[in-house]
Amino acid sequence: MIAVLLPADVFVPDGDDARRWAQEELSKAEYQAAKPNWFDQLAADAAEWFFGLFTGDGAGSVAPLALTLITIAVVAAIVVALLVWGRPRASRTTRRRGDLLGEKNDRTAAQLRADAERRVREGDWSGAVVLRFRALARGLLERDLIDPAPGATAQGIAREAAPALAAMTEALHEAASLFDAVRYLGSDATEAQYRTLAATDDAVQATAPQLAADVHRTSGQVPA
Template identity: 60%
Template sequence: MILLPAADELFIPDGDQARQWAEDELSKQAYQAAKPTWFDEWALGVVKWISELFSGKGTGDLAPVFLTIIVLVIVLALVVALLVWGRPRASRSTHRRAELLGERDDRTAAQLRAEADRAARDRDWDTAVVLRYRALARGLLERDLIDPAPGDTAQGIARQAAAPFPGFADRLHATATAFDAVRYLRTPADEEMYSLLAATDDELRTAPPLEGAQPQTVQAVPA
């Protein structure tokens, strides 16, 4: 048999005392660990805002109109950018990293010329000819005067270069032929071959291109 205390022995706290007891209980670690963090509350708020934005709740007819305006502004900005600046073109650093004459080579035209001259001083004419033609092609590429396709050949580059430099067409063809002969046919190079290539490269560096000439991609064909 359970004995219950008499009514006059029960302690009934007043409002302030009850509130204090509740605060003390909720301040215990077990309750605090289960309390949402500020990040949880922020994330829930963002999710709620986005859902209301797309559903239109709380905003009436403003949400669809607001989204439509944002989309139109973005599209208009892109159109204006294309009209003002045109289609983005690859930077020169991208050109330098692109495959050229069947190989990927990050060296600049100046670096290739220096190495070609070093090989020429050592009378390594094969290496000198190959490097100097690469320097010629890289120099035209850095000036945005040619735009060779991946796998384009020396003759393809020569044909592209002849567009801005029509007066060099025959010499460009001759230097491309020399490159192909040394690089692929294993024909021994000599000083005369290198001198022709170096002179052509040097003159192209200072020659003004034909006004209005634009780089055109030429499909690779066998040399």
């Protein structure tokens, strides 16, 4: 037999009881664990404010103005950074690892010179010449006197370094010619040729570069 509940048998709590029951239920641990903490609320409020700048809801005419001001500020910051620091350049470490004279490695000029001297002790004058010119070119790169494009030749590097090292122009040309003859034409280098190249490398290291303004004054030209 199924019991039938009459309306009089159903207990309907009044307002105070209902509120008390709801408070007791929400105070249970599972509800408290799911409640947002202060950081969650702060992040939500900040996000709501920020994105509200770009919408018309609740912001009225402020949204277009805010978007315009933010855009102007970002562009101005980029322009100022370019004026102060100039166009970003690759770091020396990055450029040192690039291709130079058909070889890609991260040896420094000092390491290449040491390798050349080891070839000298072995009596390998041709190998020593190739390594010593690579050291010369790497040294120019490390001093920011050249910025060769990929595939630059020895003569190209010599010409690029000439304006900053005017006194070494002829010696650089001869060193590049020796490198080309040994590296690409298969010529056997002599001890005298290596000693001359090493002296050129030492002189290049000891020579202070001529700045662009100095070059103009020397040639009698006024920079634009």
